[in-house]
Structures are given as structure tokens and as C-alpha cells.
Amino acid sequence: MVVPWKVIGVLGLVLAGFGSAWQVQDWRYGRQLAEQARLQAESLNQLAQAAAAAQQAEQDKRLALEQRLAASEQTHFEKLTNAEKDQALLRDRLATSDLRLSVLIDATDVAKGCDVSATTGAGGVDHAAVRARLDPAHAQRIIAIADTGDRGLIALQACQDYVRTLSDGSAPLLRSEHP
CATH class of the missing domain: 1.10.287 (Helix Hairpins)
Structure with a gap:
């Protein structure tokens, strides 16, 4: 069977079209992956800065x-x-x-038999209080x-x-x- 050159040319163009489509698709996905990687790196950088702060x-x-x-x-x-x-x-x-x-003594408690005088000396603070040293x-x-x-x-x-x-x-x- 003889394949006409036109058929081979059309098949070549179709295959080239598919190849070009695949290449364009590959470039598009590559750009999307690169963009996602950039966004992820920015997010990680922001998280690292927040953690450091x-x-x-x-x-x-x-x-x-x-x-x-x-x-x-x-x-x-x-x-x-x-x-x-x-x-x-x-x-x-x-x-x-x-x-x-010294301590103050209850002057009304005569049962103790304390005979300390009630007079204060020159350096005394309490006036007329009975005290015992x-x-x-x-x-x-x-x-x-x-x-x-x-x-x-x-x-x-x-x-x-x-x-x-x-x-x-x-x-x-x-x-x-x-x-």
C-alpha cells in the first residue's frame, strides 16, 4: 500500500500539534508548580518570622x-x-x-505579792504603771x-x-x- 505524502504530512502535522500541545501543557504545569513552590516558601518564611518574633x-x-x-x-x-x-x-x-x-504588771492583782514601785524614773515611758524587770x-x-x-x-x-x-x-x- 502506498501512502500518499499528503496523508503523511497531515499525520506529521497532527503529531506535531499533539507534541506542541503537550509541551505547552508541560510549560503551564511547570509555571503552576513554580508558583505553588514560591507561595509555599513565602508562607514558610512568614511562619518562621512569626515564630522568631x-x-x-x-x-x-x-x-x-x-x-x-x-x-x-x-x-x-x-x-x-x-x-x-x-x-x-x-x-x-x-x-x-x-x-x-520590763513588763507591765496588773496593779490590781495583789495575790502576786509584787512590791515593785509604781513610780517612774527619769527615763521611764509609762506614767504610774507598775513594771517588773x-x-x-x-x-x-x-x-x-x-x-x-x-x-x-x-x-x-x-x-x-x-x-x-x-x-x-x-x-x-x-x-x-x-x-
């Missing part, structure tokens, strides 16, 4: 919290040091008899108890300040650190 904000919060806690710790340390100095001075004054502790050893124990109480109150205040500082919006930061 969020991380920086969390670091800034943490730094601010650490600074507030350091200031609170410094204040607590100063209060504790001042209380210790005051207690040491008070103990020294009691030991040297520069200061004497405490033994220096007992006074030292009272001062030690007061010192322990002062330390406890200062420690309690420091703990309360610490909890207040943490609850001022920093709790999510701390929860995220401990899974």
Missing part, C-alpha cells in the same frame, strides 16, 4: 521576670540583713545592761524568739512577693518550660 517576646518576658525576681531577692536580702543588725544591736544592749526589758537571760530568749519571728515574716513576705511576681502574667512562660 514569638520566641523573642517570650525571651523578653523571661528577662523581665528574672529582673523583677532579682530585685525582689535583693530587697528581701536587705530586709533580712537589717533585721539581723537590729536584733544583734538589741542583744548587745541587753547584754551590756544598756537596755532592760525581766531577767537578762529571759530577755535574751524573748529577743531570740522575736528574731525568729521577724525572719519568718520576712521570708513569708519574700515568698508572697515571688508568687505575686510569677502570677503577674508570667505563668504561661513557666508552664511552657516544664512539659
Whole structure:
């Protein structure tokens, strides 16, 4: 069978048309894939920038919290040091008899048989109150108890300040650190 050249030419043109169509289709899909890849890269870049900004904000919060806690710790340390100095001075004054502790006595309670005079000396504060001086050893124990109480109150205040500082919006930061 003899194939006329016109048929071969038409078949060649049809095949060339199909090839061109495939190539155009391939270019179109290539452009679409490139566009999708570009959009995905932009989205990933935006997400990375948002994550970096969020991380920086969390670091800034943490730094601010650490600074507030350091200031609170410094204040607590100063209060504790001042209380210790005051207690040491008070103990020294009691030991040297520069200061004497006394208590008020109920003047109507005659059953005790206390014969301390009701008159006040030149340095007295209470006017016409019956007072009894405490033994220096007992006074030292009272001062030690007061010192322990002062330390406890200062420690309690420091703990309360610490909890207040943490609850001022920093709790999510701390929860995220401990899974």
C-alpha cells in the first residue's frame, strides 16, 4: 500500500500539534508548580518570622521576670540583713545592761505579792504603771524568739512577693518550660 505524502504530512502535522500541545501543557504545569513552590516558601518564611518574633517576646518576658525576681531577692536580702543588725544591736544592749526589758504588771492583782514601785524614773515611758524587770537571760530568749519571728515574716513576705511576681502574667512562660 502506498501512502500518499499528503496523508503523511497531515499525520506529521497532527503529531506535531499533539507534541506542541503537550509541551505547552508541560510549560503551564511547570509555571503552576513554580508558583505553588514560591507561595509555599513565602508562607514558610512568614511562619518562621512569626515564630522568631514569638520566641523573642517570650525571651523578653523571661528577662523581665528574672529582673523583677532579682530585685525582689535583693530587697528581701536587705530586709533580712537589717533585721539581723537590729536584733544583734538589741542583744548587745541587753547584754551590756544598756537596755532592760520590763513588763507591765496588773496593779490590781495583789495575790502576786509584787512590791515593785509604781513610780517612774527619769527615763521611764509609762506614767504610774507598775513594771517588773525581766531577767537578762529571759530577755535574751524573748529577743531570740522575736528574731525568729521577724525572719519568718520576712521570708513569708519574700515568698508572697515571688508568687505575686510569677502570677503577674508570667505563668504561661513557666508552664511552657516544664512539659
